[in-house]
Amino acid sequence: MNWRAIWTIYKHEMSRTRRTLAQSVVSPVISTCLYFVVFGSAIGSRITEIEGVSYGAFIVPGMIMLSLRPLSVTNASFGIYFPKFTGTIYELLSAPISFIEIVIGYVGAAATKSTCLALIMLATAHLFVPLEILHPFWMLLFMVLTATTFSLLGFIIGIWAINFEQLQIIPLLVITPLAFLGGTFYSITMLPPTWQTVSLFNPVVYLVSGFRWSFYEISDVSVGVSLGMIAVFLGTCLIVVWYIFKTGYRLKS
Amino acid sequence: MMISVSHLSKTYDDGFQALKGIDLEIGRGEIFALLGPNGAGKTTLISVICGIVTPSGGRVTVDGHDIISNYRATRSLIGLVPQELTTDAFETVGHVVRFSRGLFGKKPDAAHIEKVLKDLSLWDRRDNQIMTLSGGMKRRVMIAKALAHEPRVLFLDEPTAGVDVELRKEMWQVVHDLRASGVTIILTTHYIEEAEEIADRVAVINHGEIILVEDKAELMRKLGKKQLELELHATLKAVPKKLSQHDLVLAADGLRLIYTYDTHAERTGITALLKDLHEAGIRFRDLQTTQSSLEEIFVSLVRSEP
Structure with missing residues (x-):
C-alpha cells in the first residue's frame, strides 16, 4: 500500500473544502434552518406527534440523510471528474499507485466531508428541537456507512460522466426523488397500503428507517433489514468500482 | 538498458x-x-x-x-x-x-x-x-x-x-x-x-x-540536404555547360534554377556557384533556400526502406 499517496489525495481533496468553505459548510447549515422553519415550525406545529416523538424531532434523522446523500455523491463525483475534465488525471494514472488506493483517497475524503457536515447539521438541529440519541454508536455507524456508500456511487458517476450534465443528472433525477419519497418527512406507515408496498422498493426507506431507529427506536422496517440493505448497496458499488478499474472503463484506453 | x-x-x-x-x-x-x-x-x-x-x-x-x-x-x-x-x-x-x-x-x-x-x-x-x-x-x-x-x-x-x-x-x-x-x-x-x-x-x-x-x-x-532556388530574369533552354560541375536542375520552363547542397558539408559550393553564374552572365531576380519538410523526408525514408 502506498499510504503516502492515499494521504496526499485525501489531504488534497480536503483542502478543496477549505477553499469553498461557504458553499460546503454554510449552505447545509442554512438549508437545515430553512427546513426547520418550514416543516418544523410552520407545518410541524399542526402535526402533533408521530409514534410519541414530536414532529420537529421526528424529521431530524430524515433531514440529515436528505443532505448527507447528495453531498456525498457530489463531493466524490466532482473530486474524480475534475481531474478528468482538466486532464490532470494523467498524473494519477502514471503514479505508482493502485486503483484501490485512488478509491480510498477520493471516497475517504468525500465521505469524511459529508459526515462532518451531517454532524454540523445535527448540532444545528439541536438548537431548534430537543434531541435524544438512544444509540449514538449506531447513529454514527449508519451515518458513516451511508456517506461511504453514496461517495462510492458518486465516484462511479464521476468516472462515468463525460460532461457536466451527466454529472448532475443522476443526483437530480434519481437520488433527490427517492430521498423525498423515502420517508424523510413522514413515516411510511402513514401511507395507503399500496404505496407502503411501493415504498419498500425505495432503498432510501431502509437508510432513513435505520438511522431514525438509532435516534428514537422507532422504525418502518427492522434495523437488521436496514443494515442488510446498506450492505447490499455498498457491495454493489464496490463491485462496480472493481469492474471500472479492472477494465479501465473511461479512464484508460 | x-x-x-x-x-x-x-x-x-x-x-x-x-x-x-x-x-x-x-x-x-x-x-x-x-x-x-x-x-x-x-x-x-x-x-x-x-x-x-x-x-x-x-x-x-x-x-x-x-x-x-x-x-x-x-x-x-x-x-x-x-x-x-x-x-x-x-x-x-x-x-x-x-x-x-x-x-x-x-x-x-x-x-x-x-x-x-x-x-x-x-x-x-x-x-x-x-x-x-x-x-x-x-x-x-x-x-x-x-x-x-x-x-x-x-x-x-x-x-x-x-x-x-x-x-x-x-x-x-x-x-x-x-x-x-x-x-x-x-x-x-x-x-x-x-x-x-x-x-x-x-x-x-x-x-x-x-x-x-x-x-x-x-x-x-542524411537529413541535411537543402535547396537553393534562383528565379531567373531570362529563360534558359538548358543548364549551361560552364555550370555543369554544379548539381543544378532547371525548372519552371527554364525560369528557375535549383541547386541542391549538403548543409553539413565542409563547403556548400554556394559561393562558387554564384561566381560562376555571374561569369556566365546569368542574372536572377530573386533567390530562396528551402529545406525539405519532415514529411517529405519521411516519405523518402519510407521509400528507401528495403
Missing part, C-alpha cells in the same frame, strides 16, 4: 492501430529524441511506457522491471511532462508540485522542491494560483511536477510547443543538468532542429512504426 521495448503494439477501440510492433532500446543517461509527424504514435508510445494507455501486445521494461507486473517500480522511476498544459487552475504552484511528490509516495522534501522551483524560475511564484500564470509559466509547472519525485527517466512530450526562446534555453539547461546527474531523457518533437540541438540518438517514427534509429550526427547528415 534503461528502457527496453519489444514487439509493442497498440490498437485503440475504434480499430486505429497506433503502434505496430515497436522494438526500441534506450540506454541509461541517454538523451533520446523521438521524431515524427503528428499522429505518428509518439504520444501513444510514451503513454504506454508511463501506464496511461494499456498496450495490446508486446512488452516493456524500465530498469529491468516489467511495466505491468511491476508497475510500482517502473512508475516510481519515471517523470512525465505531457504535451497538453493540464493543471489545477485553482491550486498554487507549490501545492501542485508537493502533491505530485506525495502521489509518487515520496517523503516531503522542502529542499528538493525549492531547488526544482528555483531551477525553473518558479520560486517567486510558489504561492500564486496556477490560473494567474502565463502559458510558458504553466509549462514550467508541468516540468516541476514531473521532477518533484526525483525521477531517473524523464519523458518530455513536445516540450517546446508554444514555448518562447528564453524558456527553451532554460529547459535545455535543465535537461543538460539532469543528464549530468544520470537521468535518462526521452523527448518527442516534430522539429528536426530540436532533435539536432539536444539529442544523442534519434528515432524516426511514422504510422506506428520505427523507421530508423540512428546517432544524431549520422541522421543529420
Whole structure:
C-alpha cells in the first residue's frame, strides 16, 4: 500500500473544502434552518406527534440523510471528474499507485466531508428541537456507512460522466426523488397500503428507517433489514468500482 | 538498458492501430529524441511506457522491471511532462508540485522542491494560483511536477510547443543538468532542429512504426540536404555547360534554377556557384533556400526502406 499517496489525495481533496468553505459548510447549515422553519415550525406545529416523538424531532434523522446523500455523491463525483475534465488525471494514472488506493483517497475524503457536515447539521438541529440519541454508536455507524456508500456511487458517476450534465443528472433525477419519497418527512406507515408496498422498493426507506431507529427506536422496517440493505448497496458499488478499474472503463484506453 | 521495448503494439477501440510492433532500446543517461509527424504514435508510445494507455501486445521494461507486473517500480522511476498544459487552475504552484511528490509516495522534501522551483524560475511564484500564470509559466509547472519525485527517466512530450526562446534555453539547461546527474531523457518533437540541438540518438517514427534509429550526427547528415532556388530574369533552354560541375536542375520552363547542397558539408559550393553564374552572365531576380519538410523526408525514408 502506498499510504503516502492515499494521504496526499485525501489531504488534497480536503483542502478543496477549505477553499469553498461557504458553499460546503454554510449552505447545509442554512438549508437545515430553512427546513426547520418550514416543516418544523410552520407545518410541524399542526402535526402533533408521530409514534410519541414530536414532529420537529421526528424529521431530524430524515433531514440529515436528505443532505448527507447528495453531498456525498457530489463531493466524490466532482473530486474524480475534475481531474478528468482538466486532464490532470494523467498524473494519477502514471503514479505508482493502485486503483484501490485512488478509491480510498477520493471516497475517504468525500465521505469524511459529508459526515462532518451531517454532524454540523445535527448540532444545528439541536438548537431548534430537543434531541435524544438512544444509540449514538449506531447513529454514527449508519451515518458513516451511508456517506461511504453514496461517495462510492458518486465516484462511479464521476468516472462515468463525460460532461457536466451527466454529472448532475443522476443526483437530480434519481437520488433527490427517492430521498423525498423515502420517508424523510413522514413515516411510511402513514401511507395507503399500496404505496407502503411501493415504498419498500425505495432503498432510501431502509437508510432513513435505520438511522431514525438509532435516534428514537422507532422504525418502518427492522434495523437488521436496514443494515442488510446498506450492505447490499455498498457491495454493489464496490463491485462496480472493481469492474471500472479492472477494465479501465473511461479512464484508460 | 534503461528502457527496453519489444514487439509493442497498440490498437485503440475504434480499430486505429497506433503502434505496430515497436522494438526500441534506450540506454541509461541517454538523451533520446523521438521524431515524427503528428499522429505518428509518439504520444501513444510514451503513454504506454508511463501506464496511461494499456498496450495490446508486446512488452516493456524500465530498469529491468516489467511495466505491468511491476508497475510500482517502473512508475516510481519515471517523470512525465505531457504535451497538453493540464493543471489545477485553482491550486498554487507549490501545492501542485508537493502533491505530485506525495502521489509518487515520496517523503516531503522542502529542499528538493525549492531547488526544482528555483531551477525553473518558479520560486517567486510558489504561492500564486496556477490560473494567474502565463502559458510558458504553466509549462514550467508541468516540468516541476514531473521532477518533484526525483525521477531517473524523464519523458518530455513536445516540450517546446508554444514555448518562447528564453524558456527553451532554460529547459535545455535543465535537461543538460539532469543528464549530468544520470537521468535518462526521452523527448518527442516534430522539429528536426530540436532533435539536432539536444539529442544523442534519434528515432524516426511514422504510422506506428520505427523507421530508423540512428546517432544524431549520422541522421543529420542524411537529413541535411537543402535547396537553393534562383528565379531567373531570362529563360534558359538548358543548364549551361560552364555550370555543369554544379548539381543544378532547371525548372519552371527554364525560369528557375535549383541547386541542391549538403548543409553539413565542409563547403556548400554556394559561393562558387554564384561566381560562376555571374561569369556566365546569368542574372536572377530573386533567390530562396528551402529545406525539405519532415514529411517529405519521411516519405523518402519510407521509400528507401528495403
